Amino acid sequence: MGTISNREAICEVLLEAARKDPDVVVACSDSRGSASLAPFAKEFPQQFVELGIAEQNLVAVSAGLAACGKKVFAASPASFLSTRSYEQAKVDVAYSRTNVTLVGISGGVSYGALGMTHHSCQDIAAFCALPDMRVYLPCDRFQTKKLIQELLTDTDPAYVRVSRSASEDVYGEDMEFTLNRANVLSRGSDVTIIACGEMVSPAREAARALEQEGISAGVIDMYCLKPMDEEAVIEAAKNSKCILTVEEHSPYGGLGSRVAQIVSAGCPKRVVNLALPDGHLIAGSGPEVFREYGLTAEGIAAKARQMLAESRI
Amino acid sequence: MEKKMNGAQLAQKAHQLRRDIIEMIYQSKSGHVGGDLSVIDILTTLYYGVMNVSPGQKEDPGRDRFLLSKGHCADALYCVLGDCGYFDKEEAITTFSQYGSRFIGHPNTDVPGIELNSGSLGHGISVGVGMALAARMNGQDYRTYVVCGDGEMAEGSNYEGMMAAGHFKLDNFCVTVDVNGLQISGTTKDVMDSAELAKKFEDFGFYVIEVEDGNDCGQLLSAYEMAGIQKGKPTAVIAHTVKGKGISFMEDNVSWHHGVMTEEQYQKAVAELRAQAEKIGMKLEESRYGKEEHANGNHQ
Known part of the structure; x- marks a missing residue:
């Protein structure tokens, strides 16, 4: 397990940036507590904007700040x-292409037993559907840091989801990091598992288990949901018999849907989506x-075995 | 603007812009003419009498900021911006809402002078709060002006923005509500009564100025002068206007929310504006489209 959460990693990067740049603003x-941004609010009260429990205002005010030259990170569940x-x-x-990075904290089912009101299993679909919005789900603290450092250098809108x-x-x-390029962790001729966010680690573990059984399994970390690394x-798809996608999201409109579109158009192969149920x-x-x-690693491996067994029938 | 206009000059300017609006609406067969005519005096007063803005300053970080939250009255704003010289006004008048035009039915940043896209109601106050906060953070003295409609005040997001403006004591921030009393389905009172708007703004910490005749540029000018000197509070200007102001058959008539004029109505509207213009010592151009020209396909 990492020593800090991805949200704490974001705070570290933003603190570092704010020390050099008065235009870096957190809203x-x-x-601020649940986003681990209290240290930012403490060190840079002049660059921190508290809007209270009012998310519509949070995002619109952030856009107004950005339209006047601020580099805004708006963090909310x-x-x-x-x-x-x-x-x-x-x-x-x-639509207004303002320099706002929306940071979705405690994403997916992070809030667990707090229930459906607090889950965000539709955010990938929702944000990917917005023209000009980029969507990222980094998998660990190192990637999160690199991603935020990179986003600080451009002015386009983005949504970043991290776990609790x-x-x-x-x-x-x-680690090597190139914006909008997936990280190919390993290549496999039987199956490639494409995962994002919290699912990358179990996907990698599943691939290791499959390799031990003589199944050639590759893993791609598709942290960039949009623009997706189609290449x-x-x-x-060209190098594997089938593709298995894994995501902490609804089966509608997430990683799996997009991968299936790309594969069916570019190199038709079987694609199976492992996701949370619609319910x-x-x-x-x-x-x-x-x-x-x-x-889980076991669940992902089991699904991969099943796909390969079915392909032999 | 190099030189600010006084009340009488503003009234003449607003009158000329009404004429442009009628032309734009007639040519495009679209737009929100009723609201355009209620808000045009507010826009004219702000652009020619109050705000520190001009085409030459459009990238200047110190310029005042303007947001038309009631974005469906973009038609009126395009006429104002074109007249100020941000772009060729004729292009706006002749291509408004047409295929491929940048002059679409709601403000968008493809049009020079538009600060941010708007159109969905209930966004302007919050976005404006962000702009006003940025000025404070940067130590800049520009002011942010937002214009909303009274029907728009049913959107709950407005109240989040008002709360923040009061909370942050944004004395560089001014919201104007164009209270014309009508919206697409009927009177605002019947559809959803936002009741005492002044009291609502006051409760959220605003200094409130009621303008009895929001189609009187002189009254508006005085209100904005008061707004400019308030310390420690944002200002709300509650401007009581008449929807369709200036055209007898459109005034206070809900069917002109986004009504389309027949040629006869267009000729009558232009004739009325020309007659009113003469009374305040100005001359307006004749209607561009007579029956014959129109029949020959001059209408785009």
């Missing part, structure tokens, strides 16, 4: 940011919810 909706303030994200951020707890380290401090997807999720902690729906 929160009574979410992904569940509210992707629904309550969706229109502000569409009109004031994406510390994520397993997938990379190291010296990496096509290459995987009321079971109560439990994040890991318990993942176990319930097979979003």
Whole structure:
């Protein structure tokens, strides 16, 4: 497990940036604690804007700040940011192309037993559907840091979803990072597992288990949901018998849907999507919810075996 | 603007712009003529009498900021911006809402002078709060002006923005509500009564100025002068206007929210504006489209 959560990694990068650049601004909706941005608010009160529990205002005010030269990071639970303030994200951020990075914290089922109101299993679909909005789900603290550092250098809108707890380290401090290029962790001729966010680590573990059984399994970390690295997807489809996608999201409009579109258009192969079900999720902690729906190394490996067995029939 | 206009000059300018609006609406067979005619005096007063803006300053970080939250009255704003010289006004008048035009039915940043895209109601106050906060953070003295409609005040997001403006004591921020009393389905009172708007703004910490005749540029000018000197509070200008102001058959008539004129109505509208213009000592151009020209396909 990483020593810090991805949200804490974001705070570290923003603190570092704010020390050099007075235009770096953080905005929160009574979410500085849950976003781990309290240290930022403390060190840079003049560059921190608290809007209270009002996500629509959070996003619209952020857009206004950005339109006047600020580099704004608006952080709020992904569940509210992707629904309550969706229109502000569409009109004031994406359509207006303001320099706002929407940081969805405690994404997916991070809030576990708090229930469906606090889950954000539709955010990838929602934000990917907005023209000019980029969507990223980094998998660990190292990638999160590189991503935020990169986003600080451009002026286009983006949505970043991170989890609540510390994520397993997938990379190291010296990881290579290119914006909008997927990380191919390994190549496999039988199956390629394409995952994002919290699912990258179990996908890698599943591939290792499959390799030990003599199954050639590759793993791609598709942290860039939009723009998606289509080349990496096509290459995987060309080199593998089938593709398995894994995501902490609804089966509608997420990683799996987009990969299936790219594969069917560019190199038709079987694509199976492993995702959360379209329905009321079971109560439990994040890991318990993942176990319930097979979003674990064992579940991913089992699904891959099943796909390969079916392909032999 | 190099030189600000006084009340009488503003009234003449607004009158000329009404004439442009009628031309634009008639040519395009679209637009929101009722609201355009209620808000045009507010826009004219701000652009020619109050705000520190001009085409030469459009990238100047110190310029005042303007947001038309009631974005469906973009037609009126395009006439104003074109007249100010941000672009060729004729292009706006002749291509408004046409295929491929940048002059679409709601303000967008493809049009010089438009600060940010708007159109969905209930966004302007919040975005404006962000702009006003940025001025404070940067130590800049520009002011941010937002114009909303009274029907728009049913959107709950407005109240989040008002709360923040009051909370941050944004004395560089001014919201104008164009209270014309009508919206697409009927009177605002019947559809959804936002009741005492002045009290609502006051409760959120605004200094409120009621303008009895929001189609009187002189009254508006005085209100904005008061707004400019308030310290420690944002200002709300509640401007009581008449929807369709200036055209007898459109005034206070809900069917002109986005009504389309027949040629006869167009000729009557132009004739009325020309007659009114003469009374305030100005001359307006005749209608561009007579029956014959129109029949010959001059209408784009």
